[in-house]
Amino acid sequence: MDPISDFMTRHHKDCDAAFARAEERAAAADWPGLEREAAAFLAEMERHIGMEEDLLFPAFEERTGMQGGPTATMRMEHEQMRGLFAQLRAALEARDAARYLGASETLLILLQQHNIKEESMMYPMLDQALGEEAGQLLGQLQSAAA
Numbered sequence: 001m002d003p004i005s006d007f008m009t010r011h012h013k014d015c016d017a018a019f020a021r022a023e024e025r026a027a028a029a030d031w032p033g034l035e036r037e038a039a040a041f042l043a044e045m046e047r048h049i050g051m052e053e054d055l056l057f058p059a060f061e062e063r064t065g066m067q068g069g070p071t072a073t074m075r076m077e078h079e080q081m082r083g084l085f086a087q088l089r090a091a092l093e094a095r096d097a098a099r100y101l102g103a104s105e106t107l108l109i110l111l112q113q114h115n116i117k118e119e120s121m122m123y124p125m126l127d128q129a130l131g132e133e134a135g136q137l138l139g140q141l142q143s144a145a146a
Contacts, residue, residue: 003138004056004130005123011051011145012115015044019108026100034100038092042085049078051144052118055137056126063129070122077114081107 018041025034057071084107091100127134 002124002127003134004126004141005119007138007141007145008048008051008056008123009119011048012119015041015048016111016115018044019104019111023101023104026097026104029097031095034092034097038088038100042088045081045085047145049081051141053078055140055144059133059137060126060129063133070117070125074114074118074122077110080110081114084110 018037022034022037022041025037053075057074061067061071084103087103088100088107091097091103130137
């Protein structure tokens with residue numbers, strides 16, 4: 001069992017499902033539904049990114065001594081995502097479904113590429129580098145995700 005890989009990959013799927021629900025509401029121009037689903041998606045994404053940036057990446061960097069490399073790339077992509085999150089919020093506030101869906105499409109491509117890198121490279125590296133500590137971090141991740 002790879003505790004971090006398994007948990008974080010499951011959380012990606014939860015975020016993806018929230019993303020899809022919001023996109024469906026945008027396509028239907030269901031503003032109350034979109035406000036609810038977009039808020040849920042964005043909160044889940046911020047929680048996910050926070051788990052990585054506040055818990056996992058610092059533990060990995062401390063254990064491996066790597067300050068750049070994969071964690072720096074993931075953080076840069078998180079910043080790109082945050083820019084798109086702001087575009088989603090602005091489109092939602094303007095009740096502009098086309099603008100929301102345009103930003104959403106760009107975000108989807110970024111998320112798919114980002115998730116593949118994390119699931120195939122970053123998370124396995126975390127499990128390997130952290131060893132038994134990975135199990136301890138899992139408890140903190142579960143608390144943060146709740």
